[in-house]
Amino acid sequence: MRWRLPEERPAEPPTGFKIAHPMLSQDGSRAGFTGVSLGGALPYGVLDEAHCVYGLRHRAPHRRCDCGFHCVHDRTAAEAMLCTAEHRTAVLLEVAVLGAYIRFELGFRYARQRVRTATVGPCSCGSVAVALADAGWGRPGWRALAASCAGCVRGRPSVSLATFARLGGEGLRVRAGGGAAPSGGDLPEGLGVSELTAEAALLQARLDWFQTQLARLGQPGADQG
Numbered sequence: 001m002r003w004r005l006p007e008e009r010p011a012e013p014p015t016g017f018k019i020a021h022p023m024l025s026q027d028g029s030r031a032g033f034t035g036v037s038l039g040g041a042l043p044y045g046v047l048d049e050a051h052c053v054y055g056l057r058h059r060a061p062h063r064r065c066d067c068g069f070h071c072v073h074d075r076t077a078a079e080a081m082l083c084t085a086e087h088r089t090a091v092l093l094e095v096a097v098l099g100a101y102i103r104f105e106l107g108f109r110y111a112r113q114r115v116r117t118a119t120v121g122p123c124s125c126g127s128v129a130v131a132l133a134d135a136g137w138g139r140p141g142w143r144a145l146a147a148s149c150a151g152c153v154r155g156r157p158s159v160s161l162a163t164f165a166r167l168g169g170e171g172l173r174v175r176a177g178g179g180a181a182p183s184g185g186d187l188p189e190g191l192g193v194s195e196l197t198a199e200a201a202l203l204q205a206r207l208d209w210f211q212t213q214l215a216r217l218g219q220p221g222a223d224q225g
């Protein structure tokens with residue numbers, strides 16, 4: 001007799017939590033995420049299907065492989081992973097577990113995923129994030145992004161949290177969580193006051209930065225940094 005796992009048929013897709021790095025496509029037209037460990041080489045979209053990370057020709061998640069999307073049941077367990085030095089710039093994702101899944105003690109391994117909400121931590125300076133800016137690394141065709149406040153963006157390629165959500169599509173919500181400074185909180189759908197304030201702060205900071213650069217170039221004998 002073959003031992004089988006009990007089958008579940010939930011009415012609603014289960015919810016899970018995980019951490020990932022936000023990614024922007026090379027041409028800046030698409031937003032996605034990439035995992036922090038297994039599967040980190042394959043960026044995924046907001047609504048996406050898992051592929052076997054070992055390139056094996058089976059559907060993920062396969063019972064005798066460890067491929068597929070992974071998440072944990074508990075938000076606090078996912079947040080705990082953000083404490084390690086190498087995961088500090090990752091963001092917290094709340095996901096809907098779609099398609100076939102394998103349940104284990106701490107979470108799920110599964111076939112399809114919709115990222116519902118991404119919570120972006122504070123800028124490395126401690127201020128609340130208004131943008132996701134070039135983190136200085138990436139994957140072929142994808143730039144990794146990290147939280148930035150308006151003051152730290154400077155000339156780096158960056159997108160506001162609202163733009164990242166729009167590029168991600170599929171109803172993705174992106175919120176700033178934590179950080180020293182008022183504002184933050186949920187970004188409303190459409191253009192709300194907090195969203196416009198964040199956009200304005202980002203634009204002003206970039207404008208200031210460009211004006212400083214222009215002024216420097218205008219000075220005779222200025223250093224062309």
Ligand SMILES: [Zn+2]
Nearest residue numbers: 052062065067
């Ligand atoms: Zn596999």
Ligand SMILES: [Zn+2]
Nearest residue numbers: 123125149152
């Ligand atoms: Zn900052």
